[in-house]
Amino acid sequence: MRDWLGRDWLGRDRVGAAALLVGAVGLLAYALIWASPYGLRVLTVAGVYALASFGFQIIFGLGGALSLAQGAFFGLGAYVTGILGSRYGFDASVTFPLSLLAPLLVALPVGLAVLRLDSHYFALATLGVAQVLHLLVVNLPDLTGGANGVPGVPPFALFGWSAPRGLPTAALVWGMVAVGGLIGWRVARGRLGRSLALVRDDPMAAACLGLDVGRLRLMAFALSALYAGAAGALAVHTQRVVSPEVLEFPVMVTILTIAVVGGRGRMVGALLGALLLIHLPEWFRGLERSYLIVYGVALLLVILLAPMGLTGLWTRLFPPPTHRLPAPLEPPAPPALNGERLRAEGVTKDFGGVRALDGVSLRLEAGVIVGLIGPNGSGKTTLINALSGLERLDAGQVRIDGRVMTNARPDRIARAGLARSFQAAILPDDATALAAVAAARLPLDRRVERAEAHARWALERLGVGALAGRLCHGLPAALRRRVELARALARRPSVLLLDEPAAGLTDAEKAELAALLRALAADGVALLVVEHDMEFLLPLADRVLCLDRGRTLYEGAPDGVRRDAGVIAAYLGGVGA
Amino acid sequence: MRRGVVSLVVGLMTVAGAARAEGLSFPVLVPLTGFLSLEGTSQRNGALLALKEAPAGLIGAAETIDTGTSPEAAVTALERAAGGGPVGAVAASMLGTQMLAMLPLAAELKVPLVTVSGTAAITEQNNPWVFRFFPGDAVTKTAHARYVVEELKKSRPAVIYQTTAYGQSGKTHLDSAFRALNVTPVFQEGVDPTAKDLLPVLTRALATNPDVLVLHLHAGPTALLLKQAATSGLSIPVVAGSAMHQPSTAALLDPAELKGVCAETAASPVSGGSPAVGAFTASYRAAFGKEPDAFALGQYDGMMMVLAAVKAGAKTAEDVRKALSVGRHDGLAMRYASDGKGNMAHSAVIVCYDGKSRIPTLAKRYDNVTGVVK
Structure with a gap:
C-alpha cells in the first residue's frame, strides 16, 4: 500500500499495518454485530474523544506544548453547535463549520500571545483561557443557559437527513475519526509533523535550522483547536445538551490522559487511548464508588507497563524494520560568491551589569576559516549566539551577504545562509541520524523524501553515511558531532559557525575533522570555528580572533597569536612561548 | 455501616434475576462520586429502601450506576440501564444538567425518570417522562x-x-x-x-x-x-x-x-413528625447506618409511588408514566400529585x-x- 507521498508504508511496517487493519475490522464487526445501544454509545463517546485527542497529539505530542486549552476549545465547539442548533434550528451545514471556526478564532490571538511562553507558563496561560470561557458561559445565562446549559440540542442533521442514535451516529462519528486520523497521520509524518518534533525536542536548534518556531507552534495550536471544535460539536449532538461541564478540567484531563496512555505524538495512540480510557470506567461501573479505585489502579498499571504509551509498547515488542534508505542527492549549492559573506561591527551585549561583548568586529569570507579563541567567559559562545540570532545585540550591526540581519530571528538568519553547531551536539534521541539531518532540510524541501535524500548526501559527505539508519541515542560523542555537522551542512550554508567541534575527539578524529573543514572552505563556505585546542585550530585557521572579557584582544594570522604578549598573558600561557 | 449497604445491594441484586416487579427493573442512576456524592448517596439509599420495602408481592430489581457529575456519564448510564431489559422507571440523578441530558433519551426510550432534582428547568422541557418528588x-x-x-x-x-x-x-x-x-x-x-x-x-x-x-x-x-x-x-x-x-x-x-x-x-425525617416517618428513619438507619434526609425521603416516596402503580396493575413503563401523571400519592413527606409538568411535590x-x-x-x-x- 502506498501513501500520498508514494511511500510503501505497508511494506515498511507490515506487522503494525496488519494489526491496525485487524483492529479496524474487529471494531467494525463489534459495532455491526454485537454492540448494544449502550455499547454503541460508549464507542461513539470514545470516537469523540479520539478526535479531540488527535488535535492534542499535534500541539502536545508533536509540538511539545502542553496546551490546557484543548478542553476549552472542545467546549467552545460544543456551545456553538448547542446554541445554534437548539435555539435557531440550524443544521450541521452551518453549525459544524462554525464549531470549527469559533475555536480557531480564539486560538489564533491566544496563540500569538502565549505560544512563546515557556512550557509551564504556557500551560498556565492556556488553563486561564479555559477558566475564562467557563466563567463566561456560567455568567451569560441569556446566551448560554448559564449553569443549566442549553438543553434540546437536535441530533446531527444535514440537508434534511438526521442521524438517529445508535449505529448511524456511531458511524458518523467514526467516519469523522477516520478522516481526522488520516489527516493527523499525514501531518505527523509530513514536513509539519517532523518540524514540530524538532521544535519540541529543541526549539533553539530548530530555529537555528531555519524553522519559524512561532509560526509552527501557532499552526499546531490552530490545528488542535479545529480538531477540538469538531469533537465538541459531535459530543453535543450525541449528548443533546451542552452545559458548563464540557469546559471543566475533567474533559482536559481525559484528553491529556488519552494522549499519554495511547502514546505521545501518535494518531494511533490517540485512537487506542480513547478506546481504552472511555471503556475502562464502564467495565468497572458496576463496582459503584469503588470503580474509581480500580480504574485508577488499571491506569497506573498501563503507565507502568507502557511508560511510552500503548504505541511505545507496541514498538518495543515489534520494532519496525529498518526502512530502505534513499539514494544520496546533493542539495542545490548557494551561488558561488567570493569575498565577504558576514560582517559584524561593534557588536555589544550586556547581561545585566556584565558586558559580555564590547564592540567586537568580525569579517568572514568565502573559503576562509577564522578561528575564535579566548579564555572561558571571554564571550566566544555569546558572539556565536549573537551572530545566529539567539541573543539580541545591545549595539552593533550584523550583515550577511550585504543584508542587515541585526537582531533578526534565528530562522531568518538561517534562511539568509548561516548555519551553526552547538557546544553539546543537540540531536533528538529517538530519531535516526537520517531523520535528524533531514529535519534541517524541511524548510527548504517540499517533500520529506527529498529532504531525506539530501540528508543522506550530507551524512555521506561527512563520512557517516553508515549511521543513517541508527538512532541518535547512544551515538558516541565524535559521531554525534559529525551528524550535527552534517545537519548544518545539509542546509548548504554560506556561513558556518562551529562551537568547539573538536571537543572530545581523538587525534585521528580531529585530523579527519580538519580535512573536512578545509574541504568545506574550499567549496566556498565561510567558517568561524571556536576552539580551545590550539594544536587543532592554529594549523587549520587562516585567521584568528582572540577575545578577552568581551573585547578583541588579537586579530591576525595564526602564527602571530603565539607571539602576541596580550594573548599569551590572557589565554595561551606557555603554549608557543 | 458499609456492610449494611453492601448486604442490601447484594440482597437486591440476588433476587433480581428470580423475581422482578412484573418483569420490570428500576435502575438507580445517581451521582455517587463528585461534589454531589452526599446527596446522591441519600438518593440511592432512599430508592433502594423503597425497593426493599416494596408492597407485598412485588420485589423491585435495581442496578445502581454512578453518574458522576457529567451529563455525558448520565446519558451513558441511562443507555446502559435501558439495555438490561424492560425498565419500569429510573431513579434519576438529582443533578439538573444530568437530568436535562437524560430527558431526550428517556423520551426516546419511553422510560419515566423519578428524581429529587430541584432544578426548575427539568420540568419545563415539555417532556412527559420526568417526575420530580422534591419541591421545585x-x-x-x-x-x-x-x-x-x-x-x-x-x-x-x-x-x-x-x-x-x-x-x-x-x-x-x-x-x-x-x-x-x-x-x-x-x-x-x-x-x-x-x-x-x-x-x-x-x-x-x-x-x-x-x-x-x-x-x-x-x-x-x-x-x-x-x-x-x-x-x-x-x-x-x-x-x-x-x-x-x-x-x-x-x-x-x-x-x-x-x-x-x-x-x-421538603422534609426533615430526623425531626420526626409522624410514626410512619419515624419508622422510615429507623429502617434507613438500620440499612445504611446513616441519618436520612429529605432527598432520601423524596426518592423513597417517588419509588414507592412507582411501585404502588405497578401493584395497581401497571405493566409497562408507559403504564407507570400514566399512573404518575394522573395519580395522587400520600407519601411520608407530603401528598404528591403532578401539576401536568411532572412537578409532584408542592410542600416545603x-x-x-x-x-x-x-x-x-x-x-x-x-x-x-x-x-x-x-
Whole structure:
C-alpha cells in the first residue's frame, strides 16, 4: 500500500499495518454485530474523544506544548453547535463549520500571545483561557443557559437527513475519526509533523535550522483547536445538551490522559487511548464508588507497563524494520560568491551589569576559516549566539551577504545562509541520524523524501553515511558531532559557525575533522570555528580572533597569536612561548 | 455501616434475576462520586429502601450506576440501564444538567425518570417522562422567602448562592419570591462550589448591613460558610437552602455553630413528625447506618409511588408514566400529585437548629404552595 507521498508504508511496517487493519475490522464487526445501544454509545463517546485527542497529539505530542486549552476549545465547539442548533434550528451545514471556526478564532490571538511562553507558563496561560470561557458561559445565562446549559440540542442533521442514535451516529462519528486520523497521520509524518518534533525536542536548534518556531507552534495550536471544535460539536449532538461541564478540567484531563496512555505524538495512540480510557470506567461501573479505585489502579498499571504509551509498547515488542534508505542527492549549492559573506561591527551585549561583548568586529569570507579563541567567559559562545540570532545585540550591526540581519530571528538568519553547531551536539534521541539531518532540510524541501535524500548526501559527505539508519541515542560523542555537522551542512550554508567541534575527539578524529573543514572552505563556505585546542585550530585557521572579557584582544594570522604578549598573558600561557 | 449497604445491594441484586416487579427493573442512576456524592448517596439509599420495602408481592430489581457529575456519564448510564431489559422507571440523578441530558433519551426510550432534582428547568422541557418528588425552587424558595419576611420579619436579606444550575435556579426563584413580598435583597453574589474560603464573600455581604443571611449553597459550601460565619461572630440569623437540613451537613458543624440557623427543605425525617416517618428513619438507619434526609425521603416516596402503580396493575413503563401523571400519592413527606409538568411535590418546611443539637425542629410548614393538590 502506498501513501500520498508514494511511500510503501505497508511494506515498511507490515506487522503494525496488519494489526491496525485487524483492529479496524474487529471494531467494525463489534459495532455491526454485537454492540448494544449502550455499547454503541460508549464507542461513539470514545470516537469523540479520539478526535479531540488527535488535535492534542499535534500541539502536545508533536509540538511539545502542553496546551490546557484543548478542553476549552472542545467546549467552545460544543456551545456553538448547542446554541445554534437548539435555539435557531440550524443544521450541521452551518453549525459544524462554525464549531470549527469559533475555536480557531480564539486560538489564533491566544496563540500569538502565549505560544512563546515557556512550557509551564504556557500551560498556565492556556488553563486561564479555559477558566475564562467557563466563567463566561456560567455568567451569560441569556446566551448560554448559564449553569443549566442549553438543553434540546437536535441530533446531527444535514440537508434534511438526521442521524438517529445508535449505529448511524456511531458511524458518523467514526467516519469523522477516520478522516481526522488520516489527516493527523499525514501531518505527523509530513514536513509539519517532523518540524514540530524538532521544535519540541529543541526549539533553539530548530530555529537555528531555519524553522519559524512561532509560526509552527501557532499552526499546531490552530490545528488542535479545529480538531477540538469538531469533537465538541459531535459530543453535543450525541449528548443533546451542552452545559458548563464540557469546559471543566475533567474533559482536559481525559484528553491529556488519552494522549499519554495511547502514546505521545501518535494518531494511533490517540485512537487506542480513547478506546481504552472511555471503556475502562464502564467495565468497572458496576463496582459503584469503588470503580474509581480500580480504574485508577488499571491506569497506573498501563503507565507502568507502557511508560511510552500503548504505541511505545507496541514498538518495543515489534520494532519496525529498518526502512530502505534513499539514494544520496546533493542539495542545490548557494551561488558561488567570493569575498565577504558576514560582517559584524561593534557588536555589544550586556547581561545585566556584565558586558559580555564590547564592540567586537568580525569579517568572514568565502573559503576562509577564522578561528575564535579566548579564555572561558571571554564571550566566544555569546558572539556565536549573537551572530545566529539567539541573543539580541545591545549595539552593533550584523550583515550577511550585504543584508542587515541585526537582531533578526534565528530562522531568518538561517534562511539568509548561516548555519551553526552547538557546544553539546543537540540531536533528538529517538530519531535516526537520517531523520535528524533531514529535519534541517524541511524548510527548504517540499517533500520529506527529498529532504531525506539530501540528508543522506550530507551524512555521506561527512563520512557517516553508515549511521543513517541508527538512532541518535547512544551515538558516541565524535559521531554525534559529525551528524550535527552534517545537519548544518545539509542546509548548504554560506556561513558556518562551529562551537568547539573538536571537543572530545581523538587525534585521528580531529585530523579527519580538519580535512573536512578545509574541504568545506574550499567549496566556498565561510567558517568561524571556536576552539580551545590550539594544536587543532592554529594549523587549520587562516585567521584568528582572540577575545578577552568581551573585547578583541588579537586579530591576525595564526602564527602571530603565539607571539602576541596580550594573548599569551590572557589565554595561551606557555603554549608557543 | 458499609456492610449494611453492601448486604442490601447484594440482597437486591440476588433476587433480581428470580423475581422482578412484573418483569420490570428500576435502575438507580445517581451521582455517587463528585461534589454531589452526599446527596446522591441519600438518593440511592432512599430508592433502594423503597425497593426493599416494596408492597407485598412485588420485589423491585435495581442496578445502581454512578453518574458522576457529567451529563455525558448520565446519558451513558441511562443507555446502559435501558439495555438490561424492560425498565419500569429510573431513579434519576438529582443533578439538573444530568437530568436535562437524560430527558431526550428517556423520551426516546419511553422510560419515566423519578428524581429529587430541584432544578426548575427539568420540568419545563415539555417532556412527559420526568417526575420530580422534591419541591421545585418555585415551592421551596417561596417558603424560604416567606419565612424570612413573614416569620422573621426581615427586610434586608443578603443572598449568597452557588454558580451551578442548582444555585442559579434557586437564585432566580428567590428573586421572584422576594419581589412578590416587596423585599429587595441588599446583596447577591454567586460562589463557585470549589471555593475553599468563603470569608471574602461573607465579608462583602455583611458590609451591606443585611438583617438576615439567605444561603442557597450545596452541602459542603453551606457548612464552610456557617463555620466561617460562626468564627467571625455573625450576629444575624441565617436561613439556608435545603442542603443545610441534611444530617451529613450538620455533622460537619458543631451544634453551637448552628445556633440561629434555619433551612428550607421538603422534609426533615430526623425531626420526626409522624410514626410512619419515624419508622422510615429507623429502617434507613438500620440499612445504611446513616441519618436520612429529605432527598432520601423524596426518592423513597417517588419509588414507592412507582411501585404502588405497578401493584395497581401497571405493566409497562408507559403504564407507570400514566399512573404518575394522573395519580395522587400520600407519601411520608407530603401528598404528591403532578401539576401536568411532572412537578409532584408542592410542600416545603422550614427547620431550625437550637444550638445544642444537630437535629433540627420543625419551625414552619408550607403546604400546597402551588395550589395543585386538591
